[in-house]
Amino acid sequence: MNSSYKPEDSLSQELPIPEVMPPEKTEYTCDVLVIGCGWAGLNAAVAAKEAGADVLVVDKGIPGYSGLSSFSSSHQWFDSRFGDDLDACLREMTMANEYLANLGWYKEWTKYSEMIYERLTSWGFLTQYPTGADSGHYVDGDWRHDDLRGYREEMMAYDRRTKWVETLDRYKIPYVTRTMICDLIEQDDRIIGAVGFHVPSAAMMTFHAKATVLCMGGGSFKPSGFPTGCDSFDSDWLGYRHGLPIVGKEFDDFHFCTSFAPGNVLSCNSWTYLENIWLCGGDITNERLLPRAQAEAKNLILPRIESATRGVGAYTRTDVQPASGRGSSVSKDPSDPRRGKWTSDLPKGNIYGAAVGMQLHLGSGIWCGIDDLEGKTGLGGLWVAGDGCNGSCVSGGSYLAATGFTSNFCSVQGYLAGKAAGASVSDVSLPTANDRLLEEIKDEIYAPTKLQYGFDPNLARDQLQAIMAPYWVTIVKTERSLTSTLSLIEQFRDEIVPKLIARSPHDLRLCHEMKHKVLCAEMKLRASLERKESRGYHYRADYPFRNDEYLCYLTIVRKDNKMQFQRVELKDEWKGDTTLPYSKRYRTFRFPGENEAMHLENDPSIPSSGWNPSEAFHTEETVKQ
Amino acid sequence: MSVRRIDITKCIGCENCWNICPMDVFRFDYIKKKSIIAYPENCQSCGQCYLHCLGHSLGFSDESTSYAITSTR
Numbered sequence: 001m002n003s004s005y006k007p008e009d010s011l012s013q014e015l016p017i018p019e020v021m022p023p024e025k026t027e028y029t030c031d032v033l034v035i036g037c038g039w040a041g042l043n044a045a046v047a048a049k050e051a052g053a054d055v056l057v058v059d060k061g062i063p064g065y066s067g068l069s070s071f072s073s074s075h076q077w078f079d080s081r082f083g084d085d086l087d088a089c090l091r092e093m094t095m096a097n098e099y100l101a102n103l104g105w106y107k108e109w110t111k112y113s114e115m116i117y118e119r120l121t122s123w124g125f126l127t128q129y130p131t132g133a134d135s136g137h138y139v140d141g142d143w144r145h146d147d148l149r150g151y152r153e154e155m156m157a158y159d160r161r162t163k164w165v166e167t168l169d170r171y172k173i174p175y176v177t178r179t180m181i182c183d184l185i186e187q188d189d190r191i192i193g194a195v196g197f198h199v200p201s202a203a204m205m206t207f208h209a210k211a212t213v214l215c216m217g218g219g220s221f222k223p224s225g226f227p228t229g230c231d232s233f234d235s236d237w238l239g240y241r242h243g244l245p246i247v248g249k250e251f252d253d254f255h256f257c258t259s260f261a262p263g264n265v266l267s268c269n270s271w272t273y274l275e276n277i278w279l280c281g282g283d284i285t286n287e288r289l290l291p292r293a294q295a296e297a298k299n300l301i302l303p304r305i306e307s308a309t310r311g312v313g314a315y316t317r318t319d320v321q322p323a324s325g326r327g328s329s330v331s332k333d334p335s336d337p338r339r340g341k342w343t344s345d346l347p348k349g350n351i352y353g354a355a356v357g358m359q360l361h362l363g364s365g366i367w368c369g370i371d372d373l374e375g376k377t378g379l380g381g382l383w384v385a386g387d388g389c390n391g392s393c394v395s396g397g398s399y400l401a402a403t404g405f406t407s408n409f410c411s412v413q414g415y416l417a418g419k420a421a422g423a424s425v426s427d428v429s430l431p432t433a434n435d436r437l438l439e440e441i442k443d444e445i446y447a448p449t450k451l452q453y454g455f456d457p458n459l460a461r462d463q464l465q466a467i468m469a470p471y472w473v474t475i476v477k478t479e480r481s482l483t484s485t486l487s488l489i490e491q492f493r494d495e496i497v498p499k500l501i502a503r504s505p506h507d508l509r510l511c512h513e514m515k516h517k518v519l520c521a522e523m524k525l526r527a528s529l530e531r532k533e534s535r536g537y538h539y540r541a542d543y544p545f546r547n548d549e550y551l552c553y554l555t556i557v558r559k560d561n562k563m564q565f566q567r568v569e570l571k572d573e574w575k576g577d578t579t580l581p582y583s584k585r586y587r588t589f590r591f592p593g594e595n596e597a598m599h600l601e602n603d604p605s606i607p608s609s610g611w612n613p614s615e616a617f618h619t620e621e622t623v624k625q
Numbered sequence: 626m627s628v629r630r631i632d633i634t635k636c637i638g639c640e641n642c643w644n645i646c647p648m649d650v651f652r653f654d655y656i657k658k659k660s661i662i663a664y665p666e667n668c669q670s671c672g673q674c675y676l677h678c679l680g681h682s683l684g685f686s687d688e689s690t691s692y693a694i695t696s697t698r
Contacts, residue, residue, distance in 0.1 A: 148676055270671070
């Protein structure tokens with residue numbers, strides 16, 4: 001082995017990749033199976049255990065390290081002791097989230113969020129400690145100058161990621177790691193467990209359960225950058241395959257982002273992993289919610305639409321964003337612990353890395369029905385919880401009036417789903433799947449290993465990212481841009497996905513992740529075509545205005561192996577005052593081109609963009625009126 | 626792509642990188658007690674393996690691997 005360091009030898013120092021033996025145990029039974037262990041999964045597992053169930057957790061990686069949860073930086077809860085006002089909040093929420101917010105789930109959140117805050121505090125997740133700047137480890141946000149390692153070592157006792165396993169151990173909940181779930185076992189209209197494989201060895205793993213809770217997160221089409229971990233729309237694929245409706249695909253979180261320069265990503269993302277989860281709240285859970293949403297639209301929507309379309313500037317560079325109470329809400333009451341995000345200064349600008357196609361937080365996933373408040377799906381024995389998994393639409397089609405509450409809300413959803421799943425199993429006997437069904441699932445899981453020739457899943461990943469990343473696919477959409485992209489994705493679906501080849505167990509995981517991502521890409525494009533209006537994070541440059549004919553949720557269901565749309569009517573009290581004139585009804589912000597299309601006067605109290613979408617399309621595209 | 630090896634002899638076999646990486650980039654040789662950067666093409670550049678590497682055996686490259694789509698994050 002090399003004893004002297006030669007940079008040019010970097011990867012050539014590596015030992016050969018060893019063959020990994022299958023785990024000793026590959027078949028499990030339990031009362032409640034929790035798949036995925038971020039905020040939703042951890043709270044689901046503990047709640048099911050508290051309900052008396054025998055619980056098992058399975059994770060694609062290792063709990064605490066696998067998805068977006070370990071990257072959380074805000075934690076918001078509703079606290080009436082400090083003046084949070086539910087009635088004012090609900091009234092404002094309707095307009096602030098453009099009348100698509102699921103107020104049923106929002107009210108449920110206000111009931112449980114303080115309990116969840118206290119629970120996570122008792123588990124050690126929310127202990128506040130010095131920032132890198134306070135402790136002297138931060139220099140200037142350049143990873144070559146900052147002492148990230150020194151900070152990590154000094155603050156090791158606070159590392160949130162270790163708390164997931166510590167909490168599971170405390171509640172004596174066993175967990176299976178490095179196992180990707182590829183299918184659910186459906187028998188007699190009931191889910192009786194799940195099947196997957198142990199990623200390092202490719203060994204088949206079978207789980208029989210009386211109840212199953214999916215807490216698998218969302219996904220993105222990124223090759224690198226924003227640390228969404230291994231999230232690859234796995235639960236969308238499972239839900240769609242088993243005939244469940246998928247909702248919210250037209251609404252993307254705008255993490256289309258910038259370059260993937262890893263050195264800068266290291267600085268920017270590492271401080272977020274290492275510093276506090278900040279306690280937030282108090283300025284959106286009351287009558288100040290609409291101005292807050294307007295401010296967010298100014299930051300999150302309008303400049304991103306414009307800059308995505310214009311491309312990079314002539315002198316773009318990395319800027320350092322000063323620390324402040326930014327990023328989430330901040331209470332004005334000095335005795336309120338919710339004091340907002342006070343990170344070390346973070347580098348921002350031409351650096352951040354991409355998560356193209358990442359779901360709108362809490363707005364996309366499996367749809368459980370307009371009255372659902374526990375994540376119970378249309379299939380017996382199956383619950384869903386958390387971001388990207390339960391498409392509860394709690395914040396409607398945008399994240400404007402919800403920033404900072406995802407970690408708490410996912411925990412609430414997990415808690416409620418786990419409690420319900422745990423209570424459901426007492427009079428259910430443990431089912432067993434028939435062998436033929438298991439053989440069929442097995443054949444599909446291992447199909448990529450049986451090919452003699454095929455396409456490398458990494459090549460497919462880069463191709464898919466290239467198709468989905470341009471601004472005309474996820475940011476500024478038109479009939480033409482969506483239709484032409486859809487034909488590429490259909491080709492991808494039919495010609496590439498069946499020929500994804502796995503030459504190692506690692507490849508097998510990538511092949512399945514690609515299959516899930518391509519399905520999700522198709523759903524995003526079809527949903528964006530279906531919603532012929534602009535609302536929230538969905539901007540159609542050919543329909544640059546809200547249209548109350550689309551005041552509904554659009555769900556996608558598999559029928560005859562095709563995607564079919566269904567409209568879900570909202571509850572009347574969620575719709576706001578539909579008799580108001582347009583200019584008074586929609587006051588969050590104006591889309592580019594909206595004033596012109598609707599013949600509206602410019603209203604200085606409503607954020608708008610001076611940019612015109614005609615700049616984006618030098619074609620014959622016309623704006624519908 | 627982004628994670629890199631500085632010096633394999635400094636790997637003390639703590640398994641942190643292999644346990645932490647959500648992208649399945651690492652393998653571990655239990656006979657030689659060393660980690661292996663097996664699939665660097667799937668590194669998501671979070672850098673957490675590098676920060677948790679007790680022997681300081683891992684490093685991080687800062688070459689840009691792709692290009693900016695826009696000027697904002």
